[in-house]
Amino acid sequence: MGDSGKEMRNGNKGMKVGEKVRKGITYAGLGVWAVMVLFPFYWMILTSVKSYSEYNSEYVPKFYSNSPTMQNFLDAFSTVPLGRYLANTLLFTVITTAIMLFVVTLAAYGFARLSFPGKDLVFTCFLALMMIPNELVVITNFATITNLHMRNSFPGLILPSVTSVFYIYLLKENFAQVPDALYYAAKVDGTSDLKYLWKVMLPICRPTLITVGILKVIECWNSYVWPRLITDEEAYFLVSNGIQEIRENGFGRENVPAMMAAVVVISVPLVVLFLVFREKIMTGVSRGGTKG
Amino acid sequence: MEKNQYKGWLYLLPAALFLAAFLVYPLVDVFVYSMEEGYNFASQKSFGMGTYNFSYVLHDPYFLQAVKNTFLMVVITVPLSTGIALLISVGLSSITPLRKLFQTIYFLPYVTNTLAVGLVFMVLFKKTAYSDGLVNLLIGWFGGESVDFIDGPYPAKMFVMCLYVIWVVMPFKILLLTSAISSVNPNYYNAARVDGTSPFRIFYKITLPMISPTLFYLIITGFIGAFKEYSNAVALFGTDLNAAEMNTIVGYVYDMLYGDSGGYPSYASAAAIILFCIVLTITYINLTISKRHTYY
Numbered sequence: 001m002g003d004s005g006k007e008m009r010n011g012n013k014g015m016k017v018g019e020k021v022r023k024g025i026t027y028a029g030l031g032v033w034a035v036m037v038l039f040p041f042y043w044m045i046l047t048s049v050k051s052y053s054e055y056n057s058e059y060v061p062k063f064y065s066n067s068p069t070m071q072n073f074l075d076a077f078s079t080v081p082l083g084r085y086l087a088n089t090l091l092f093t094v095i096t097t098a099i100m101l102f103v104v105t106l107a108a109y110g111f112a113r114l115s116f117p118g119k120d121l122v123f124t125c126f127l128a129l130m131m132i133p134n135e136l137v138v139i140t141n142f143a144t145i146t147n148l149h150m151r152n153s154f155p156g157l158i159l160p161s162v163t164s165v166f167y168i169y170l171l172k173e174n175f176a177q178v179p180d181a182l183y184y185a186a187k188v189d190g191t192s193d194l195k196y197l198w199k200v201m202l203p204i205c206r207p208t209l210i211t212v213g214i215l216k217v218i219e220c221w222n223s224y225v226w227p228r229l230i231t232d233e234e235a236y237f238l239v240s241n242g243i244q245e246i247r248e249n250g251f252g253r254e255n256v257p258a259m260m261a262a263v264v265v266i267s268v269p270l271v272v273l274f275l276v277f278r279e280k281i282m283t284g285v286s287r288g289g290t291k292g
Numbered sequence: 293m294e295k296n297q298y299k300g301w302l303y304l305l306p307a308a309l310f311l312a313a314f315l316v317y318p319l320v321d322v323f324v325y326s327m328e329e330g331y332n333f334a335s336q337k338s339f340g341m342g343t344y345n346f347s348y349v350l351h352d353p354y355f356l357q358a359v360k361n362t363f364l365m366v367v368i369t370v371p372l373s374t375g376i377a378l379l380i381s382v383g384l385s386s387i388t389p390l391r392k393l394f395q396t397i398y399f400l401p402y403v404t405n406t407l408a409v410g411l412v413f414m415v416l417f418k419k420t421a422y423s424d425g426l427v428n429l430l431i432g433w434f435g436g437e438s439v440d441f442i443d444g445p446y447p448a449k450m451f452v453m454c455l456y457v458i459w460v461v462m463p464f465k466i467l468l469l470t471s472a473i474s475s476v477n478p479n480y481y482n483a484a485r486v487d488g489t490s491p492f493r494i495f496y497k498i499t500l501p502m503i504s505p506t507l508f509y510l511i512i513t514g515f516i517g518a519f520k521e522y523s524n525a526v527a528l529f530g531t532d533l534n535a536a537e538m539n540t541i542v543g544y545v546y547d548m549l550y551g552d553s554g555g556y557p558s559y560a561s562a563a564a565i566i567l568f569c570i571v572l573t574i575t576y577i578n579l580t581i582s583k584r585h586t587y588y
Contacts, residue, residue, distance in 0.1 A: 022491075026383040027390075033380055034397045036459070040412045041400070043426070047415065061426050103306045110303030119300065129311055132319055133571070135520060135542055135564050139325060139549055139557050140318030163310040193299065222405045224523045229550050240407040240523075244531060247411060256415055263408040274403040282399060286467050
């Protein structure tokens with residue numbers, strides 16, 4: 001960058017070369033990071049199609065496979081309960097997201113549309129809750145769920161993660177943008193609040209709802225800490241715990257190709273979701289998502 | 293409107309109930325736990341109140357190891373990841389062809405299960421009896437000595453850990469920085485170009501001040517996130533992090549709560565509160581610094 005700057009001051013002829021060099025360096029740098037990001041994915045797919053004997057005979061790992069096989073994927077589903085992990089995760093994700101959308105929508109509507117004494121105070125309190133770190137509350141939640149005998153059960157997994165103050169805030173802001181006139185018109189027509197929410201608000205705010213839903217799905221699919229605390233029976237494992245279990249007791253430590261097949265199976269759904277909803281996810285995250 | 297009074301509360305009720313049960317009550321309870329000495333999870337009884345739990349945790353070698361690991365990780369990953377993300381974002385903003393493609397690729401780690409991809413990193417870096425692993429092969433090409441990055445010496449393990457953390461946190465930073473850079477008013481650039489300002493000077497005098505709020509936001513959240521690092525360590529080194537010498541403070545909290553060394557919610561609470569104090573202090577320092585240097 002410094003060099004090209006000097007050349008820029010030297011006049012037009014120098015600038016062209018400098019510009020080209022700078023472009024070249026930029027693309028090279030960006031390319032390097034792209035390879036860094038993609039390489040683990042390439043390696044995981046490559047390893048997953050190598051046969052057990054092929055993988056273990058390569059003291060020096062090869063960058064390609066001579067005889068790709070799908071056997072590892074069959075093993076991943078038959079030797080370890082990968083199908084069960086996936087089904088559990090799907091169920092957990094769908095139910096959690098559905099309940100969360102319900103709870104969050106009602107609260108956001110309450111804050112945005114209805115007026116009642118103490119509303120602003122309650123809203124401020126809600127916002128203050130955003131600052132509580134999960135690490136502080138997880139200890140008591142673990143005790144609560146244990147005392148309610150809900151360990152190794154779906155309610156135990158789901159209940160603590162069905163509210164999010166941040167999403168309430170996000171939706172409330174969106175709801176508040178809907179013109180008041182619509183609400184009064186509906187009131188004059190005798191529409192109930194709930195019907196107004198369902199028939200008018202939700203369709204108008206659908207993009208935000210979808211964004212919130214997708215972000216929650218990603219969060220659920222990747223959640224690890226809470227499921228690990230609350231489940232120790234394999235029948236209730238989600239994919240993150242499943243993959244840890246596979247690593248420690250699964251195929252036997254040396255069957256790396258089968259392990260990688262499981263990793264591919266776990267990673268594919270979210271990558272597909274991302275490629276389909278790319279814009280939505282990226283704008284959603286830049287509006288205030290954080291990792292983990 | 294009078295009719296609405298109770299109805300409004302009704303809409304908030306589900307959210308309020310869940311928040312009270314799983315956020316407010318636990319927040320109070322964790323301080324109670326941390327003060328109860330000799331609390332037994334089975335009988336739910338304790339000897340009395342005091343600060344013994346804190347002194348136990350602060351003298352526990354595992355905790356001190358976890359603190360050391362966490363601080364090292366924070367000091368290494370936060371500046372590196374923010375710096376590289378800034379470089380990449382500036383690069384991304386200066387090109388037009390292939391930009392969308394690069395952006396899509398860079399975002400991929402955000403949507404992948406970090407536990408799963410951690411296994412790939414482990415395979416890449418691990419040295420087994422069957423193979424030295426790919427990274428050691430590359431090291432060999434450059435004439436280096438092969439190292440086991442997963443079960444080997446401490447610096448090697450720390451290196452993989454930091455590399456993986458950076459790999460995982462990068463998408464979020466790149467995304468926020470590129471959108472911050474693209475929202476800078478182009479008139480500033482045009483004016484600077486007319487004056488013949490060098491690109492480096494343009495970056496330093498225009499881009500950097502204009503994106504400083506985003507940059508500081510990323511640094512602050514980066515610190516907080518790095519202090520709470522846990523699952524990435526599990527992804528690389530397995531669930532027994534104490535044995536691998538790679539435990540983090542959050543890992544220590546969970547180990548105390550549950551698992552082979554678990555069953556001590558009081559120690560876990562004390563450790564969690566210590567972590568919270570560390571994070572608060574660091575965030576306060578960050579905010580103070582950022583107030584002095586941020587341009588709005």
